[in-house]
Amino acid sequence: xxxxxxxxxxxxxxxxxxxxxxxxxxxxxxxxxxxxxxxxxxxxxxxxxxxxxxxxxxxxxxxxxxxxxxxxxxxxxxxxxxxxxxxxxxxxxxxxxxxxxxxxxxxxxxxxxxxxxxxxxxxxxxxxxxxxxxxxxxxxxxxxxxxxxxxxxxxxxxxxxxxxxxxxxxxxxxxxxxxxxxxxxxxxxxxxxxxxxxxxxxxxxxxxxxxxxxxxxxxxxxxxxxxxxxxxxxxxxxxxxxxxxxxxxxxxxxxxxxxxxxxxxxxxxxxxxxxxxxxxxxxxxxxxxxxxxxxxxxxxxxxxxxxxxxxxxxxxxxxxxxxxxxxxxxxxxxxxxxxxxxxxxxxxxxxxxxxxxxxxxxxxxxxxx
Numbered sequence: 001x002x003x004x005x006x007x008x009x010x011x012x013x014x015x016x017x018x019x020x021x022x023x024x025x026x027x028x029x030x031x032x033x034x035x036x037x038x039x040x041x042x043x044x045x046x047x048x049x050x051x052x053x054x055x056x057x058x059x060x061x062x063x064x065x066x067x068x069x070x071x072x073x074x075x076x077x078x079x080x081x082x083x084x085x086x087x088x089x090x091x092x093x094x095x096x097x098x099x100x101x102x103x104x105x106x107x108x109x110x111x112x113x114x115x116x117x118x119x120x121x122x123x124x125x126x127x128x129x130x131x132x133x134x135x136x137x138x139x140x141x142x143x144x145x146x147x148x149x150x151x152x153x154x155x156x157x158x159x160x161x162x163x164x165x166x167x168x169x170x171x172x173x174x175x176x177x178x179x180x181x182x183x184x185x186x187x188x189x190x191x192x193x194x195x196x197x198x199x200x201x202x203x204x205x206x207x208x209x210x211x212x213x214x215x216x217x218x219x220x221x222x223x224x225x226x227x228x229x230x231x232x233x234x235x236x237x238x239x240x241x242x243x244x245x246x247x248x249x250x251x252x253x254x255x256x257x258x259x260x261x262x263x264x265x266x267x268x269x270x271x272x273x274x275x276x277x278x279x280x281x282x283x284x285x286x287x288x289x290x291x292x293x294x295x296x297x298x299x300x301x302x303x304x305x306x307x308x309x310x311x312x313x314x315x316x317x318x319x320x321x322x323x324x325x326x327x328x329x330x331x332x333x334x335x336x337x338x339x340x341x342x343x344x345x346x347x348x349x350x351x352x353x354x355x356x357x358x359x360x361x362x363x364x365x366x367x368x369x
Contacts, residue, residue, distance in 0.1 A: 003193075005143075005193075006143035006144060006167075006194055009143035009167060013142045013143070014142070023122075024128060024132075027125055027128075028129045028132060030129075031133045031134075031277040034046055034047060034277040035133075035330045035333070038330045038331040038332070039331040039332055039333070040331075047276060047277075047280070047305075050306075051305060052072065054304075054313070055313065057308055057311070058094070058313055061094040062093065062094050062311060063092075064092050074280065074303065074313070079284065079301060079314045079315075080314060080315055081316040081318065092311065093118070093309065093310055094308055094309055094310070097308065097309040100120065100121075101121055102120050102309050103119045103120075103121070103124050104116060105117050105118070106155075106256075107256045115257065117257050117310045118309045119307050119309055120307065120309035122308070123307045126278055127259040127260070127278075130259055131260060134260055134273075135263070137263075138225050138248065138264070139224035139248065140225065140227070141224075143167065144167065144195055145169060145193045146166070146168045146196055146198060147188075148168055148169065148198050149173060149198065149200060149203045149204075150200060150230075151173050152174070158170065171199075173203045173206075176203070181206075181207060182214075185207075185211070188219055188223075192222060193222065194222050194224050196225050196227065197223060197226040197245075198227045199227070199228060200230045201228040201231040201233040201234075201251075202231050204226065204233070208240035208241060208244065211244050212240070218244055218246055221245070223247045225247055225248050225250060226248070226249045227251075227263075228250070228251050229252040229253075233249070233251050248267055250263060250264040250265070251270065252264070252272075253339050257312070258304050259275075259278065259304075260275055261274065261300075261302065262336050265329040268327065271336060271337055272336040273330060273333070274334055274335055276330075278305055280303040280305065281303070283298040283300065283301070284299045284301050284316075285298055286299060294323055295322060295324060297320055297322050298322075299316055299320060300318075300319040300320065300339065301314050301316050302314075319339055321336045321337075321338065322336065322338055323336060323337065324336075
């Protein structure tokens with residue numbers, strides 16, 4: 001019966017999209033075409049056109065980028081960050097979208113100050129398609145139950161109708177106590193539906209620590225996969241999750257202002273596949289706007305190919321990463337070997353070399369589907 005309900009939810013979901021014009025499935029197919037054929041001329045042309053169209057739009061419709069109107073190379077555009085966008089907010093808004101429907105997106109201010117931007121409707125749909133496609137590879141299908149483990153601030157909470165329609169169980173890390181975790185594990189044991197856990201890595205660590213404290217046996221439940229987010233995931237926590245839940249564990253790197261930037265897709269290695277279908281990502285020198293080589297640590301700089309409301313061109317996320325072509329999931333497409341903390345997390349030794357006391361994935365992740 002549970003599996004029948006899952007299939008029905010899936011069918012209803014895509015039927016509703018068809019009734020609305022099939023925009024979501026069109027984006028889904030575009031993402032699949034770009035990534036699965038990454039090294040083909042068709043994929044290369046599509047990615048190049050997306051970038052060219054974004055640069056043309058931004059320079060023609062925003063005050064901030066108007067002086068770059070005759071430039072076609074991404075490298076000729078300036079590197080920006082949250083502070084620059086915040087201090088020039090009106091200048092970043094496209095005149096084409098001032099009076100159009102858009103979605104407000106705000107971060108929690110993990111870098112010290114809250115940050116708010118807008119996304120046009122096509123960008124919102126692209127984010128949903130990114131989520132469905134990428135997380136579908138690692139075991140999450142529309143219709144499955146999603147145990148979403150995060151801090152459920154009031155602005156993020158879902159009403160009961162939305163929860164039922166999307167088949168989401170809200171698990172609040174702010175309530176984590178042994179009594180709360182005991183009830184959570186009991187619910188997981190009783191729940192026979194196919195389900196996925198999407199959670200802060202730190203929350204998954206706390207769940208594993210609880211299971212160890214109570215000398216729990218492996219949980220007999222139908223979990224398709226576990227997706228960790230927002231922080232780095234230690235090998236110890238990953239091993240414990242596999243032990244207790246007998247499922248694959250994947251790591252996701254995303255931010256709220258853009259979306260899913262990368263996701264571990266392979267069971268063989270822990271590299272995070274970059275979402276080249278929706279973003280162009282550069283790794284730049286820690287102090288200078290010059291590219292780093294594969295295998296070298298640098299700043300994560302993102303160009304969002306679909307936010308036309310407030311263009312993000314060469315946006316310094318504040319994170320550091322190492323890019324590699326080894327172990328790529330899609331036809332030698334570059335991936336992240338690892339992603340590390342913000343600039344403020346860097347400690348320098350007496351010789352000026354940098355290292356990180358904590359490896360961390362950033363961001364509060366909003367619901368994308």
